[in-house]
Amino acid sequence: MWRMRLDAATGLMALEVRDADLLLADFYSLETGPFTLSKLPLPAAKNWWLGLEDVHQGLLLLHGYGDRQTGQHKGIMAYSSQNGNLQWQQPELAFYGVTADGILALDLQDQKLTLLHPQTGTILPENMSLEGGANAVAAYNLTRSQACTYPMLYLAGELYFTQVQDFLRDKLSAAAVAGIEYAETEQHIVVSFYTETAAGKLDNMLCVFDLHGELQLQQRIAHGLSGIGSDTFIIFNHNLYFIQQRTILVVYSLS
Structure with missing residues (x-):
C-alpha cells in the first residue's frame, strides 16, 4: 500500500498500491458504505509513472511526472470512480490541493495558482496567491477530514x-x-x-x-x-x- 485518500463527504476512498520490484502500480476506488471495490482499467505498463493525488466528487485525481529523476509531479488526470473513464485532464499543470471552490493547480513555469472546476477541469476566473491557496486548502482539509x-x-x-x-x-x-x-x-x-x-x-x-x-x-x-x-x-x-x-x-x- 502506497497511499490512501478519502472524500468523507461521499464516503469514497481511493487507493494506490505499488510493487517496487515489478514496477507495477494499481489504483482502486472503494465505496465505504456497501464496501464496493473497483479497479481503474489503466494499462499496467504505464501505471508506474502515475500517482494518486486525491479523490473528490467521485473522481480519482492522478498525477504524472515532469521530471522522473526528481519526482516532480506534472499533469492532472481525473478518472471517474463509476466507470473508470478519463473525465478530464490538465497535462501542463500540477495538482496543488482541493478547496471549497474547486481544485487548485500550479503552473510550474510561472509558479502561479489556477482554480479548476472539479467536474470539468476548466479554468475558473479567480486569482489566488500561493499563501492564499495554502490557507484555502488547509481550511477545506479541516472540514473534509473531520470523520477520518x-x-x-x-x-x-x-x-x-x-x-x-x-x-x-x-x-x-x-x-x-x-x-x-x-x-x-x-x-x-x-x-x-x-x-x-x-x-x-x-x-x-x-x-x-x-x-x-x-x-x-x-x-x-x-x-x-x-x-x-x-x-x-x-x-x-x-x-x-x-x-x-x-x-x-x-x-x-x-x-
Whole structure:
C-alpha cells in the first residue's frame, strides 16, 4: 500500500498500491458504505509513472511526472470512480490541493495558482496567491477530514520515531526500522511499522493497542518489501481500513 485518500463527504476512498520490484502500480476506488471495490482499467505498463493525488466528487485525481529523476509531479488526470473513464485532464499543470471552490493547480513555469472546476477541469476566473491557496486548502482539509484519521509518518532518526520504536520494543519485543505510521483515536492506538527480514527485505506489521498499551490486534500486512510506503491504513467512521499483501481489503471496527 502506497497511499490512501478519502472524500468523507461521499464516503469514497481511493487507493494506490505499488510493487517496487515489478514496477507495477494499481489504483482502486472503494465505496465505504456497501464496501464496493473497483479497479481503474489503466494499462499496467504505464501505471508506474502515475500517482494518486486525491479523490473528490467521485473522481480519482492522478498525477504524472515532469521530471522522473526528481519526482516532480506534472499533469492532472481525473478518472471517474463509476466507470473508470478519463473525465478530464490538465497535462501542463500540477495538482496543488482541493478547496471549497474547486481544485487548485500550479503552473510550474510561472509558479502561479489556477482554480479548476472539479467536474470539468476548466479554468475558473479567480486569482489566488500561493499563501492564499495554502490557507484555502488547509481550511477545506479541516472540514473534509473531520470523520477520518490519517496516520503520521515518522522516519528513523526523528524524535517521535524513537519514542514509538521504544514502545514497540517494550510491548512486542519488535525492532522497528525505517519508518513508523502512528494514529490515535479516543479508544485506540494504531501503529504500522517495518521489521527487517533475514534476506534484507522489510515486513510491514500493523498493531492496534488500547490506551493502556494492551495489544488488541497484530497482523503482518505486507512481506518482503524493498522500501516503506505511506498511508498504510486509514480510520474512517470508527473503522480501520488497510490492504493486506496488495490483494485483500481488510476492515476492522474500532467501536
